Amino acid sequence: MNPIGNLNKIFESRIRLGVMSVLMVNEEVSFNDLKQMLEVTDGNLASHLSTLEESAYIKVHKGFIGRKTNTTYSITKAGEKAFKGHLAALEAMIKFSS
Amino acid sequence: MNPIGNLNKIFESRIRLGVMSVLMVNEEVSFNDLKQMLEVTDGNLASHLSTLEESAYIKVHKGFIGRKTNTTYSITKAGEKAFKGHLAALEAMIKFSS
DNA sequence: CTTTTAACTTTGATGGACAAAGTGCTTTTC
DNA sequence: GAAAAGCACTTTGTCCATCAAAGTTAAAAG
Numbered sequence: 300m301n302p303i304g305n306l307n308k309i310f311e312s313r314i315r316l317g318v319m320s321v322l323m324v325n326e327e328v329s330f331n332d333l334k335q336m337l338e339v340t341d342g343n344l345a346s347h348l349s350t351l352e353e354s355a356y357i358k359v360h361k362g363f364i365g366r367k368t369n370t371t372y373s374i375t376k377a378g379e380k381a382f383k384g385h386l387a388a389l390e391a392m393i394k395f396s397s
Numbered sequence: 398m399n400p401i402g403n404l405n406k407i408f409e410s411r412i413r414l415g416v417m418s419v420l421m422v423n424e425e426v427s428f429n430d431l432k433q434m435l436e437v438t439d440g441n442l443a444s445h446l447s448t449l450e451e452s453a454y455i456k457v458h459k460g461f462i463g464r465k466t467n468t469t470y471s472i473t474k475a476g477e478k479a480f481k482g483h484l485a486a487l488e489a490m491i492k493f494s495s
Numbered sequence: 496c497t498t499t500t501a502a503c504t505t506t507g508a509t510g511g512a513c514a515a516a517g518t519g520c521t522t523t524t525c
Numbered sequence: 526g527a528a529a530a531g532c533a534c535t536t537t538g539t540c541c542a543t544c545a546a547a548g549t550t551a552a553a554a555g
Contacts, residue, residue, distance in 0.1 A: 306411050308411075311410070316490070331532075346535095368532065382494070412543090439501085466502080
């Protein structure tokens with residue numbers, strides 16, 4: 300059967316994949332840290348983040364460090380579930396290919 | 398470090414990913430079998446196949462079954478290497494996310 | 496011969512990725 | 526306290542990719 304039938308369309312983008320993967324291991328990550336880890340422009344990152352937010356896979360927290368604004372992102376339950384599902388589909392595909 | 402830095406751009410498409418994954422386990426696969434396994438339109442499949450061919454990741458054999466034409470596809474050495482590299486990058490990302 | 500099948504190519508619409516520039520707010524530096 | 530810089534975007538515009546649908550060519554089946 301179809302080895303790619305269970306892949307999630309949202310995670311076809313390498314950047315969104317990267318965001319999710321970072322947020323799986325770090326409870327909260329700032330915009331700037333994501334930007335540096337993934338080596339993308341801020342505009343590009345922002346648009347992928349908003350795609351993920353619209354899918355309810357991540358959520359935003361606008362906080363402060365002292366008096367300075369600090370926006371952080373974290374994964375939602377739904378996001379964790381969806382991402383794990385995607386990883387399982389990838390693993391199945393990898394297993395299929397060996 | 399960047400968890401997605403080693404992903405191969407060619408394999409960001411689910412269909413190309415599927416083609417490669419099928420060709421990893423089957424020596425030769427016909428156009429029609431690919432089409433059915435991946436559930437895509439023929440035009441769409443053809444264009445992805447030609448992308449993979451231009452990257453020298455797959456090669457085409459135009460043969461016959463009796464007198465009837467039969468086109469099959471197979472993976473190249475370079476394709477196998479590139480795909481394995483991509484799978485390793487995916488696995489690294491998955492490991493990173495857990 | 497007409498229809499069907501295979502394996503495409505062409506066409507055209509849609510949408511996504513991306514960089515660059517602009518924005519508003521705040522903080523730091525001189 | 527004015528200027529510069531940083532943060533977290535939004536807007537704009539370009540380019541490219543995806544995809545379906547229709548057209549094409551050749552061969553085979555009915």
